[in-house]
Amino acid sequence: MAETRSVDTRERILDAAEKLFTANGFDGTSMRQITGAAGVNLASVNYHFGSKEALVQEVFRRRLAWLNTERLRVLTAMEQAAGDKPLKPSQIVEGFFGTLLGMAQDESRGGVTFLRLLGRTLTDPADFIRTFLADEYQEVVERYKAALFKALPDVPRAEIAWRFHFMLGATSYAIAGTDALRLVTDWQVDEEDATDRLDRLQPRLMSFLLGGLRAPLPKF
Amino acid sequence: MAETRSVDTRERILDAAEKLFTANGFDGTSMRQITGAAGVNLASVNYHFGSKEALVQEVFRRRLAWLNTERLRVLTAMEQAAGDKPLKPSQIVEGFFGTLLGMAQDESRGGVTFLRLLGRTLTDPADFIRTFLADEYQEVVERYKAALFKALPDVPRAEIAWRFHFMLGATSYAIAGTDALRLVTDWQVDEEDATDRLDRLQPRLMSFLLGGLRAPLPKF
DNA sequence: ATATCATTCAAACAAACGTATGAATTAAAT
DNA sequence: ATTTAATTCATACGTTTGTTTGAATGATAT
Numbered sequence: 001m002a003e004t005r006s007v008d009t010r011e012r013i014l015d016a017a018e019k020l021f022t023a024n025g026f027d028g029t030s031m032r033q034i035t036g037a038a039g040v041n042l043a044s045v046n047y048h049f050g051s052k053e054a055l056v057q058e059v060f061r062r063r064l065a066w067l068n069t070e071r072l073r074v075l076t077a078m079e080q081a082a083g084d085k086p087l088k089p090s091q092i093v094e095g096f097f098g099t100l101l102g103m104a105q106d107e108s109r110g111g112v113t114f115l116r117l118l119g120r121t122l123t124d125p126a127d128f129i130r131t132f133l134a135d136e137y138q139e140v141v142e143r144y145k146a147a148l149f150k151a152l153p154d155v156p157r158a159e160i161a162w163r164f165h166f167m168l169g170a171t172s173y174a175i176a177g178t179d180a181l182r183l184v185t186d187w188q189v190d191e192e193d194a195t196d197r198l199d200r201l202q203p204r205l206m207s208f209l210l211g212g213l214r215a216p217l218p219k220f
Numbered sequence: 221m222a223e224t225r226s227v228d229t230r231e232r233i234l235d236a237a238e239k240l241f242t243a244n245g246f247d248g249t250s251m252r253q254i255t256g257a258a259g260v261n262l263a264s265v266n267y268h269f270g271s272k273e274a275l276v277q278e279v280f281r282r283r284l285a286w287l288n289t290e291r292l293r294v295l296t297a298m299e300q301a302a303g304d305k306p307l308k309p310s311q312i313v314e315g316f317f318g319t320l321l322g323m324a325q326d327e328s329r330g331g332v333t334f335l336r337l338l339g340r341t342l343t344d345p346a347d348f349i350r351t352f353l354a355d356e357y358q359e360v361v362e363r364y365k366a367a368l369f370k371a372l373p374d375v376p377r378a379e380i381a382w383r384f385h386f387m388l389g390a391t392s393y394a395i396a397g398t399d400a401l402r403l404v405t406d407w408q409v410d411e412e413d414a415t416d417r418l419d420r421l422q423p424r425l426m427s428f429l430l431g432g433l434r435a436p437l438p439k440f
Numbered sequence: 441a442t443a444t445c446a447t448t449c450a451a452a453c454a455a456a457c458g459t460a461t462g463a464a465t466t467a468a469a470t
Numbered sequence: 471a472t473t474t475a476a477t478t479c480a481t482a483c484g485t486t487t488g489t490t491t492g493a494a495t496g497a498t499a500t
């Protein structure tokens with residue numbers, strides 16, 4: 001079996017697709033663009049993945065599998081270290097969103113490219129994407145939600161769930177929109193260079209998220 | 221001139237396009253779907269709007285024109301009432317995001333449908349959308365940013381700009397993802413019915429946003 | 441060396457896309 | 471009543487889309 005060739009082709013396709021999907025969206029990227037950029041034959045996507053839909057899913061699966069495993073690993077480690085005591089909210093937030101933002105520095109795990117793609121895709125309307133992402137996220141979200149419930153026993157659970165939702169949104173958007181539409185940051189942040197901006201994004205975002213999580217409850 | 225017919229056709233197209241874009245995305249919606257749902261001829265989109273791109277822009281323009289005018293009106297009124305004194309951060313946040321969320325209840329301004337579409341589109345990679353939205357938002361964002369700078373003179377401007385960015389993300393996602401991917405909220409919020417959920421979203425989100433905006437600054 | 445299997449390749453497929461055209465229809469203006 | 475202009479309509483055009491096919495190529499195992 002000629003395995004080296006096929007493994008190479010698969011990854012070349014996934015890398016090219018990841019970049020192009022980020023730049024132009026799923027529907028905005030054709031199979032010919034992907035195979036062209038990857039330097040492989042047009043038919044190889046269907047040969048290796050079956051369809052374009054399956055390719056999209058595999059682009060996410062190879063990154064999310066690691067991310068969510070890592071998230072669970074971190075949470076489990078923290079919980080074991082804490083014994084019976086609840087974790088600090090800042091630990092939990094750091095465990096969930098810190099692992100995500102850490103991928104930005106790791107080019108071998110997709111770097112900023114994948115993060116931008118993920119951030120944008122969380123609101124994609126396509127059915128097969130929604131159900132696929134929901135499946136990939138289900139376990140890790142349940143575990144982290146449970147940790148937050150335990151850490152904040154006095155806060156109504158529905159309230160915590162919503163704030164988790166808000167935190168996810170702020171994070172996705174912070175990443176997806178960094179270059180995308182420079183609405184808010186514009187000349188304000190151009191002083192800093194791009195890498196510096198990314199390094200400082202994490203502490204900035206963490207402060208914001210924790211501030212939101214610990215905000216006084218709304219009075220209805 | 222036959223005006224009643226054409227105005228009707230125009231709006232039927234815009235309404236149908238708005239709904240379909242929200243449900244299936246821009247590329248996922250064909251002209252035949254739009255004209256079919258609107259009950260008009262296929263060629264009428266090109267006749268009235270020129271192209272599909274121009275239709276997309278008009279879908280946003282008719283809603284954003286009102287929204288951003290209203291935002292400026294509210295801000296100006298608050299500033300006049302305050303005289304020389306800076307506004308409270310909560311006023312500013314309420315002025316910007318409250319007007320947006322208020323559209324959810326107003327079906328004549330697009331209701332939840334448009335809000336979801338807008339939330340998702342803020343991270344759309346297509347060039348013509350990015351530049352178009354940036355243009356539509358520029359003035360109102362500058363004005364509100366300036367108000368925040370004045371309200372929080374001790375906070376570095378870059379920090380405020382970032383937090384504005386985060387707030388926009390949390391809000392967009394809160395709206396766009398409400399039905400989309402029910403990651404976090406799932407069975408947790410199913411107790412409340414849909415209308416109740418929307419009514420309670422606003423105070424919940426506002427608490428979160430203000431908590432994030434007023435969070436202690438990150439230490440680098 | 442030969443047979444076997446996975447992979448690559450060029451070419452073609454039908455389907456769907458956005459857009460353009462010119463005739464038919466309708467309403468307003470003279 | 472006739473002219474004029476705006477709108478609607480059915481139809482067609484040329485591209486591009488994702489996918490399929492069957493032959494060519496490559497490497498591995500016997």
